[in-house]
Amino acid sequence: xxxxxxxxxxxxxxxxxxxxxxxxxxxxxxxxxxxxxxxxxxxxxxxxxxxxxxxxxxxxxxxxxxxxxxxxxxxxxxxxxxxxxxxxxxxxxxxxxxxxxxxxxxxxxxxxxxx
Amino acid sequence: xxxxxxxxxxxxxxxxxxxxxxxxxxxxxxxxxxxxxxxxxxxxxxxxxxxxxxxxxxxxxxxxxxxxxxxxxxxxxxxxxxxxxxxxxxxxxxxxxxxxxxxxxxxxxxxxxxxxxx
Numbered sequence: 001x002x003x004x005x006x007x008x009x010x011x012x013x014x015x016x017x018x019x020x021x022x023x024x025x026x027x028x029x030x031x032x033x034x035x036x037x038x039x040x041x042x043x044x045x046x047x048x049x050x051x052x053x054x055x056x057x058x059x060x061x062x063x064x065x066x067x068x069x070x071x072x073x074x075x076x077x078x079x080x081x082x083x084x085x086x087x088x089x090x091x092x093x094x095x096x097x098x099x100x101x102x103x104x105x106x107x108x109x110x111x112x113x114x115x
Numbered sequence: 116x117x118x119x120x121x122x123x124x125x126x127x128x129x130x131x132x133x134x135x136x137x138x139x140x141x142x143x144x145x146x147x148x149x150x151x152x153x154x155x156x157x158x159x160x161x162x163x164x165x166x167x168x169x170x171x172x173x174x175x176x177x178x179x180x181x182x183x184x185x186x187x188x189x190x191x192x193x194x195x196x197x198x199x200x201x202x203x204x205x206x207x208x209x210x211x212x213x214x215x216x217x218x219x220x221x222x223x224x225x226x227x228x229x230x231x232x233x
Contacts, residue, residue, distance in 0.1 A: 043210075043224035
């Protein structure tokens with residue numbers, strides 16, 4: 001059972017335009033969501049997170065939106081840069097439960113930003 | 116801040132041998148460390164969760180006698196793959212959480228270890 005889903009395996013955008021990466025989840029107990037960026041043969045790098053008490057969190061070029069009723073979150077990158085090309089994972093956690101902060105990851109979306 | 120290191124970054128071993136991978140939080144105390152493995156073009160799969168000074172909690176399907184985890188201090192956790200076989204070849208990644216204040220619930224990942232068992 002895939003509790004966190006990233007239905008788009010890949011996305012290609014032009015430099016300077018907006019990149020929108022989507023993520024859906026099924027477990028209503030999730031209350032904390034994160035986005036990570038990953039290059040091949042490296043560990044994921046934390047980008048941005050959002051708590052379920054918010055619907056938006058912004059950090060520089062990165063904005064995460066959360067729609068709890070739809071169990072959907074998205075990561076917006078604007079403007080997109082070639083260096084943003086990587087695999088992006090969304091992850092979710094149910095901090096209110098006793099799961100010791102375990103993260104459930106989506107399958108990842110490969111973003112390619114073309115110059 | 117929030118830097119996690121892993122050693123070694125790459126290891127090749129013969130079938131039947133044991134391999135130890137270290138995970139260190141360099142600038143914060145990690146109350147909890149996590150071990151993941153990633154197969155090519157797949158997501159990260161959690162193997163186990165470890166808290167300093169206590170036994171690790173393994174995910175379903177992960178053999179605890181094969182993947183020994185020790186979390187002896189707030190900055191070091193080790194994963195030992197015992198009697199490694201070619202099917203254990205994978206990319207192993209650790210993460211740590213417990214940053215005082217701020218992003219306390221965020222996991223910070225190490226760079227990963229590529230294990231190849233011949």
